[in-house]
Amino acid sequence: MSIKSEVLAANAEYAEGFGELGALGLPPARGFAILTCMDARLDPAKYAGLSEGDAHVIRNAGGRATDDAIRSLVISYKLLGTREWFVIHHSNCGMEYFTDAEMRSLLAQSLDTAALGPEGFYDTGTGPGSTEADYINWHTISDNAQSVVEDVARIRRHPLVPARIPIYGLIYDVTTGRLIEIDDASKAGAAS
Amino acid sequence: MSIKSEVLAANAEYAEGFGELGALGLPPARGFAILTCMDARLDPAKYAGLSEGDAHVIRNAGGRATDDAIRSLVISYKLLGTREWFVIHHSNCGMEYFTDAEMRSLLAQSLDTAALGPEGFYDTGTGPGSTEADYINWHTISDNAQSVVEDVARIRRHPLVPARIPIYGLIYDVTTGRLIEIDDASKAGAAS
Numbered sequence: 261m262s263i264k265s266e267v268l269a270a271n272a273e274y275a276e277g278f279g280e281l282g283a284l285g286l287p288p289a290r291g292f293a294i295l296t297c298m299d300a301r302l303d304p305a306k307y308a309g310l311s312e313g314d315a316h317v318i319r320n321a322g323g324r325a326t327d328d329a330i331r332s333l334v335i336s337y338k339l340l341g342t343r344e345w346f347v348i349h350h351s352n353c354g355m356e357y358f359t360d361a362e363m364r365s366l367l368a369q370s371l372d373t374a375a376l377g378p379e380g381f382y383d384t385g386t387g388p389g390s391t392e393a394d395y396i397n398w399h400t401i402s403d404n405a406q407s408v409v410e411d412v413a414r415i416r417r418h419p420l421v422p423a424r425i426p427i428y429g430l431i432y433d434v435t436t437g438r439l440i441e442i443d444d445a446s447k448a449g450a451a452s
Numbered sequence: 453m454s455i456k457s458e459v460l461a462a463n464a465e466y467a468e469g470f471g472e473l474g475a476l477g478l479p480p481a482r483g484f485a486i487l488t489c490m491d492a493r494l495d496p497a498k499y500a501g502l503s504e505g506d507a508h509v510i511r512n513a514g515g516r517a518t519d520d521a522i523r524s525l526v527i528s529y530k531l532l533g534t535r536e537w538f539v540i541h542h543s544n545c546g547m548e549y550f551t552d553a554e555m556r557s558l559l560a561q562s563l564d565t566a567a568l569g570p571e572g573f574y575d576t577g578t579g580p581g582s583t584e585a586d587y588i589n590w591h592t593i594s595d596n597a598q599s600v601v602e603d604v605a606r607i608r609r610h611p612l613v614p615a616r617i618p619i620y621g622l623i624y625d626v627t628t629g630r631l632i633e634i635d636d637a638s639k640a641g642a643a644s
Contacts, residue, residue, distance in 0.1 A: 263482065263483070263484050263536050264536070264538075264618075264620055266482075266501065267500045267501060267538065267631070268631060268633075269501070270500060270501020271499055271500060271501065271629070271630065271631045272630075273501070274498055274499050274501070274629055275628055275629035275630040278628060278629035281493070281629060282626070282627040282628060282629065283627075284492075284493045284626070286491070286493075286544060286546055287492075288492035289492070290455065290458075291455070292455050293490070298485070298508040298509055298510045298524050298528070299478070299508070300476075300479075300480035300481070300504070300505050300506055300507050300508055300509075301473070301476045301478075301504050301505050302504075303497050303502075303504050305495050305497060305498070306466055306497070306504070307463055307466050308459045308462060308463060309458065309459060309461070309462020309463065309465070309466070310492075310495075312492070312493050312494075312495050312498070313492050313493050314492055315492050316490040316491070316492055317490055317492075317511055318490045318511050318512055318513075319509055319510050319511040320510055320512070320520055320521070320523070320524045321510075321523060321524040321527045321528070326520045326523075327520070327588075328512055328518045328519070328520035328521070329512070329520070331512070331513060331518075331588055331589075331590065331591070332490050332512045332513040334559070334585075334588075335513045335546065335547075335555075335590070336490070336513070337565060338555075338558060338559060338563070338565060338566060339546055339549075339550065339555075339558075339565070339566055339568075339573055340546055340565075341565045344455050344456070346456075346459065352478060354478055354527065354531055354532055355527075357531075358531065363527075363530075363531075366530060366531075367526070367530060367612060371530070371612065371613075371614040372614070373529060373530060373531070373532075373533045374530060374531055376531075381531055390611045390612055392610075392611040392612050393526075393612060396519075396523055396526075396612075397523075398523065398527070399523070418584075419582045419584040420559060420563065420582055420584050420585060420588075421563075422563040422564070426456075428456055434474070434476070435474040435475075436467055436470060436474060437463070437466055437467035437470035437473060437474070438463065438464070438467040439459070439460060439463045441460075
């Protein structure tokens with residue numbers, strides 16, 4: 261079965277038991293938002309105990325506080341009333357295993373998928389590649405606790421983010437499923 | 453109980469039964485990625501049948517093909533080997549209920565949460581607001597099927613996206629839980 265057929269079959273089964281979920285309103289019932297990584301091992305609904313309708317979930321590579329994540333967070337509070345936010349990065353994040361320079365060099369070589377060796381990603385593809393990657397900030401991470409602190413701080417000092425919104429910084433441990441609070445996250449935000 | 457305590461309590465319960473999930477590898481086991489909206493009613497793991505480790509999930513306001521979503525998709529295939537992508541917008545999306553001009557005006561008035569009336573969002577907050585919103589493209593949606601087609605097309609024509617990756621465009625119906633394929637999505641992409 262193709263991936264698309266598998267997804268549609270799983271969806272038909274989900275829709276079968278949908279029942280009263282169809283009556284949920286647009287604003288998040290529990291009034292909060294989570295910004296986290298796209299990593300396949302992370303299921304924010306499961307790791308944070310969310311039911312359908314509870315909370316906004318924003319995800320990108322790294323769970324970084326990019327302009328687009330902040331666009332989403334501002335819509336989340338201004339139009340849909342969220343009052344608290346979580347920034348959740350995680351251990352063993354793919355974003356720790358390359359630099360902007362490496363990503364640019366890999367993509368300049370080919371658009372094929374790179375392989376991961378003991379010394380990082382290397383390209384085995386055949387070209388053409390593209391220098392378009394030179395114009396992109398890949399938002400890589402060198403230290404997870406640090407990236408959480410920085411991202412909470414960036415959101416905190418954004419001119420469209422009200423000071424009243426608490427922003428919690430956490431790390432998700434992919435080996436245990438546990439969320440670990442990063443103590444300095446809010447403080448770093450408040451201080452900046 | 454505070455929201456943070458609720459999230460941490462739910463997480464402790466999840467981690468309790470974590471078991472072999474701790475051994476999952478970094479690359480998505482089923483080799484695909486989903487770009488969808490942050491809307492609280494959407495649970496992509498449930499509506500598409502994903503287990504932990506299966507697929508990348510990227511989410512922002514609207515599920516739009518922003519530069520940041522494309523950054524994430526390129527990392528997804530180039531470093532972590534996804535081979536197929538889904539772009540999934542949904543019915544009754546908040547992004548249909550305002551325009552860039554309205555969002556700018558609301559945020560210029562105050563940073564408080566707006567109210568939704570029969571004629572759209574209106575501000576009841578007290579200032580100060582911020583003109584920073586003038587510098588942001590809010591990526592609003594006027595027609596859902598159209599936004600899916602446009603976003604698939606934008607990803608398709610990006611210089612870092614290989615032609616071999618199928619990109620499926622769908623709409624999630626929040627009243628039934630069903631995914632509806634948008635026929636023209638791939639075609640529009642291929643044609644552009």
